[in-house]
Amino acid sequence: MKIVTVSREFGSGGRELGKRLADQLGFAYYDREIITAIAEKSQFHEDYVENVLNQGAFTHFPITYGHTFTYPSPLQQNATKILVAQEEIIRELGAKGKDCVIVGRSADVILAEYDPLNLFVYAEKEAKMRRCRQRAPEGEQLTDRELERRIKQVDNSRARYRQLLTSKRWGRKESYHLMINTTDLSIKEMTPWIAEFARHWFERDGK
């Protein structure tokens, strides 16, 4: 089984890359079905699950959560439930044994036993802000400063969730096989090239 995980900074185009890569490689791309499965497992509405996961509700967790006597807020309790359900779903997807691409969700850590190809996608701040503005829902009018804060918040949330699962830090090279800076690059044009790397990587000597 071949698994590609795509970790990414918010606004760097990692999600688009993941989708295109799955297409190009003929691998399954898991996204919406993860949300649906979490909703079923955790008994929350899909929209709520998506909101908690995407909006970085996890940002507000104290870093020592689990080691202190502070009682978690209802939002924190819900977020925990959702994250636990997500981890189970990701494990189940791995157990399915199908070649696939998974974006985010610390799948690289959760599925480490399957020896996945782990990509990290990032970009310069200005490039991420441009990308966020291009795909913003109509009517969303954040100032530069608000958008910048939002990007930081989401990335921070991703990094902190990861810290619950592993000591290997989010965005540090040790965790990844290839790190791609997408500043000024077209994801569409880059995809065939990354697919080529993936094919090469899955056939490497060490396998």
Added chain:
Amino acid sequence: MKIVTVSREFGSGGRELGKRLADQLGFAYYDREIITAIAEKSQFHEDYVENVLNQGAFTHFPITYGHTFTYPSPLQQNATKILVAQEEIIRELGAKGKDCVIVGRSADVILAEYDPLNLFVYAEKEAKMRRCRQRAPEGEQLTDRELERRIKQVDNSRARYRQLLTSKRWGRKESYHLMINTTDLSIKEMTPWIAEFARHWFERDGK
């Protein structure tokens, strides 16, 4: 003018990649001529220059060198001369205006004004140790522990030299356009693929 810089962890195959990449792209590859030019400029013997640069003599510099009143040792004074000469040579190479590949020497920082493609090559510890053993001069018999220490020492020296030139840290993604983990990969097989990325990168939208 197109410049590719290759920064690399000791033992990760970055030098081999740089040479092969220059071949493939039809770019100049500067290596021996840098040593020769430094020797001329600094009035040291080429072997000594090479030794100081490769053996990580810089490791022994106090990190605050230049800000303290400690008088530098003769070795430190020589190393400083050599590093200053190296920086000048790299600038002169940039001013030549020829498409080229430069491995190491913080060329990514020194030539930043030319908007180079900056690659970083790294690998897992075991892979680097294997590679070092394969290319060790005959008769060199380091224990695992000695070799591990040597790898750390050289990388540390590279990171510290860089810190004199920039606040952007060695080996952190912010400084690079592509970071490649060569563990279990063949540099030779990977080169055409990276050359392809380079061609794509030099034609990117933002240029």
